[in-house]
Amino acid sequence: MLDTRELGRRPGSQRRKSFTAPAPADLGIEVLRVPDGSPVVFELRLEAVMEGVLVTGEAQADLVGECARCLEEIRDEIVADFQELFVYEESDTAHGEDEDVSRLEGDLLDLEPLLRDSVVLTLPFQPLCQDDCPGLCTECGARLADDPDHTHDEPIDPRWAKLQGLEHDPEND
Numbered sequence: 001m002l003d004t005r006e007l008g009r010r011p012g013s014q015r016r017k018s019f020t021a022p023a024p025a026d027l028g029i030e031v032l033r034v035p036d037g038s039p040v041v042f043e044l045r046l047e048a049v050m051e052g053v054l055v056t057g058e059a060q061a062d063l064v065g066e067c068a069r070c071l072e073e074i075r076d077e078i079v080a081d082f083q084e085l086f087v088y089e090e091s092d093t094a095h096g097e098d099e100d101v102s103r104l105e106g107d108l109l110d111l112e113p114l115l116r117d118s119v120v121l122t123l124p125f126q127p128l129c130q131d132d133c134p135g136l137c138t139e140c141g142a143r144l145a146d147d148p149d150h151t152h153d154e155p156i157d158p159r160w161a162k163l164q165g166l167e168h169d170p171e172n173d
């Protein structure tokens, strides 16, 4: 929750806010997320407008995840941009009845839904350890980026190949 009291409500009034807050749980997508409790650095500009407070800025955080092709751990950073109008509670303007609109709660505004939306929108649909990750060998499951030239003389036993298809990461169990 961010207190907007010092901003006041005179349209045109502006404040800059920089602060760090711990990441909420489950921020991101399953394969790429901001670790729970890790620092999220906000750089915000708050601007009072007629209907409420316009919030513009960015949030920067660490990311961890797995490559969609080879399952190698990924460590990266995200910078999520956002802009959102938080309408005053008592405002009953045209879209005041709209349930999708973000509202101030008194002088407080809740950044968490905004942060979640912008992080998810910013994340790549399929995270990769490197842009041209060659993935895993279809025969033995080796990570091809580590061993791009390896070959198989004999086709692998199909029963073994089937077992590999059932393999899964116990951490995601």
Ligand SMILES: [Zn+2]
Residues within 6 Å of the ligand: 067, 068, 069, 070, 071, 072, 128, 129, 130, 133, 134, 135, 145
């Ligand atoms: Zn990879």
Ligand SMILES: [Zn+2]
Residues within 6 Å of the ligand: 137, 138, 139, 140, 141, 142, 150, 151, 152
């Ligand atoms: Zn192989």
